[in-house]
Amino acid sequence: MTEIHPDQRVAVLADSQNLYHSAQSVYSRNIDYSGLLEEAVNDRSLVRAIAYVIRADSPEEESFFEALRDIGFETKIKEIKTFADGSKKADWDLGMSLDAVSLASHVDTVVICTGDGDFARLCSHLRHEGVRVEAMGFGNSAADELIDAADDFVDLAEHEETFLL
Template sequence: MKKIAIFADVQNIYYTTRQAYQKQFNYRKVWQHIAAQGEIVCAYAYAIDRGDNQQKKFQEMLKHLGFEVKLKPFIQRSDGSAKGDWDVGITIDVMEVAEQVDTVILLTGDGDFAMLLNKVKERFNVTTEAYGVPKLTAKALIDSCTQFNAIDKDLLLP
């Protein structure tokens, strides 16, 4: 049975699905779709902790599905801008897990991960997949993965 690792860039998925469709991503449906392809040996969801109750309920739902939720505090800069991405953390986790699985799946449209997917394919001979909103996913990411899965109405909450 194929061993699968999932890495979900929660902020990216949230904002791109909201911008493109004004809806939320259906993590349960994508989990079921991926689980039908093999054994999910690990799944990480990377999010920013703002401490609100709605977010906590969402994080509990992710844990219930099988994700390990990793949180970083929300950082508001003095100029009003905000910081809070997980690019380095996701990269480290992918590199640590890739040699133990057959497939690495990223839920993101962030082109910064294109080099990562190319490297793990080359070094560990794994299949790489990405899930992203087509019009908001970097071409470099689409080109770097073995398979690109479009987030469309079928993967959104009603």
């Protein structure tokens, strides 16, 4: 990682659904959000850490949300929507993007924790605005366009001991 200056200000935005599904499908394990936040900040000055989560009425989710807050994440919670045909949908792509754009003038670096290629355009926009963009995700499931659009990409799979419980 290249430092801009010693007092670099960082915002960390974690796409919890994307991270959860990637970690579960490949490793059948959960994300270590404490390790994720520590590595994302990397001895820089944390301005904000936000975890975007979905409420799906599972028994342990409230304790998960509380644990995220204890670690230092602000949680933004969206209710899962069930449609007439039984399909379900909930994602935070637009919310994360709006928050990143809003935070851009207050930070030097935005760290987006996801492998979702939909964020490639956001990376390009933030970089155009002079903000460094770092992405953290599982390389084996991260979109190439996201990896290419970020200034730096940290492959969580290369450091299982740090990022997985």
